[in-house]
Amino acid sequence: MDLPYDERQTLFSRVRLKAGSNRYRAFYARWPQLQKADDAVRGMDILAASGESKPRQQALKDHIDGVDARVRALYAHPPALRPLQRLDAIREVALSAGAVDAGVALLSTRDYYQRFGGVGENLGRDTYGEETPRHYSRALVFAVEMRLAYMLRAPRAEVLYESKRAYEAVARIGATVASRLQASGYEAAFASEDYYLTPMVPLARKAGLGEIGMTNHLVHPDCGNRIRLGAVYTTAPLIPDEPREYGIRTFCRRCALCLMNCPSRAIKPYTRRRQGTAFFQFDEHACFRMFKALGTDCSICIVSCPYTHGIDRRMQRWMADDRERMDAVLKKHLHTHGRRPRVKTPLPLECEGGW
Ligand code: SF4
Numbered sequence: 253m254d255l256p257y258d259e260r261q262t263l264f265s266r267v268r269l270k271a272g273s274n275r276y277r278a279f280y281a282r283w284p285q286l287q288k289a290d291d292a293v294r295g296m297d298i299l300a301a302s303g304e305s306k307p308r309q310q311a312l313k314d315h316i317d318g319v320d321a322r323v324r325a326l327y328a329h330p331p332a333l334r335p336l337q338r339l340d341a342i343r344e345v346a347l348s349a350g351a352v353d354a355g356v357a358l359l360s361t362r363d364y365y366q367r368f369g370g371v372g373e374n375l376g377r378d379t380y381g382e383e384t385p386r387h388y389s390r391a392l393v394f395a396v397e398m399r400l401a402y403m404l405r406a407p408r409a410e411v412l413y414e415s416k417r418a419y420e421a422v423a424r425i426g427a428t429v430a431s432r433l434q435a436s437g438y439e440a441a442f443a444s445e446d447y448y449l450t451p452m453v454p455l456a457r458k459a460g461l462g463e464i465g466m467t468n469h470l471v472h473p474d475c476g477n478r479i480r481l482g483a484v485y486t487t488a489p490l491i492p493d494e495p496r497e498y499g500i501r502t503f504c505r506r507c508a509l510c511l512m513n514c515p516s517r518a519i520k521p522y523t524r525r526r527q528g529t530a531f532f533q534f535d536e537h538a539c540f541r542m543f544k545a546l547g548t549d550c551s552i553c554i555v556s557c558p559y560t561h562g563i564d565r566r567m568q569r570w571m572a573d574d575r576e577r578m579d580a581v582l583k584k585h586l587h588t589h590g591r592r593p594r595v596k597t598p599l600p601l602e603c604e605g606g607w
């Protein structure tokens with residue numbers, strides 16, 4: 253049975269449940285098949301496991317704490333910006349604020365989480381189990397690019413650093429867009445790492461930003477897997493975009509580099525459907541165990557993807573639906589970048605105090 257989205261069912265919510273608490277007991281009374289595997293990945297000191305030197309661990313911790321504090325401040329004291337002159341300029345607002353792409357999704361009840369999973373403790377809110385507000389009719393969905401130089405260090409601390417930096421950018425762009433919409437007379441709320449009303453990947457697909465690749469990430473035609481997603485949920489009557497096909501899923505069937513490089517074998521080539529959207533099967537516990545063992549985001553799948561390194565749009569059109577041409581593009585990628593692109597020299601983890 254295809255149950256509605258519920259944030260409590262996400263692994264990031266489940267691993268936050270305190271063993272033996274009422275919430276823990278209530279959840280696993282309903283989903284006993286998840287308990288053992290969830291318990292095995294619960295609780296971790298990611299920085300200590302990272303194998304980084306103490307100063308680098310401290311730099312990363314300062315960065316994470318700094319981003320969390322600044323995002324908290326954005327929710328507590330959102331910017332007060334001027335109204336829009338034209339509603340259709342809102343996409344440009346997101347791009348000017350730093351998004352690499354943006355689109356509009358028309359929201360239906362099936363896009364929403366029905367209940368919060370309590371991932372927003374950074375905001376000082378305990379909303380676990382509460383119904384999500386679902387009166388917004390649109391979402392302006394956008395992507396923020398993660399820098400290739402940092403992602404090429406996967407699976408080292410640089411990727412966690414860069415991911416966190418991108419999440420801060422997501423929150424700042426979201427706060428800017430939401431403020432402009434509110435000043436124009438509409439309701440608007442921005443998503444962030446600490447506040448989601450919907451899963452982001454199917455929403456971004458719906459807004460035409462890319463396709464869901466074998467990684468189960470949104471694969472953007474220019475940035476590949478190397479993005480973080482943001483959204484502003486709103487009552488503004490924005491003109492919706494449609495899902496678009498870029499040939500990415502067909503290419504995935506020829507490529508499977510993420511699957512072959514995944515150290516935990518979490519990625520599977522078989523499709524599954526959820527709320528009408530096609531995903532790939534995925535062993536979330538295997539991936540999370542790797543996260544725990546490495547002490548940082550693994551992200552090997554992200555950096556394995558040919559789209560992450562850039563496939564020219566003309567090349568994409570040239571190879572569309574032609575398997576021989578796709579194989580030629582793949583061969584060229586392997587020749588240029590190898591099967592598993594990686595740089596081992598470290599990059600600085602110095603936070604300058606803001607995005
Ligand atoms: S993050 Fe690492 S372990 Fe998880 S799916 Fe990607 S490659 Fe596999």
Ligand code: SF4
Pocket residue numbers: 465466467471500503504505507508509510511553556557558559
């Ligand atoms: S690495 Fe290949 S199979 Fe995996 S998402 Fe990218 S294109 Fe698809």
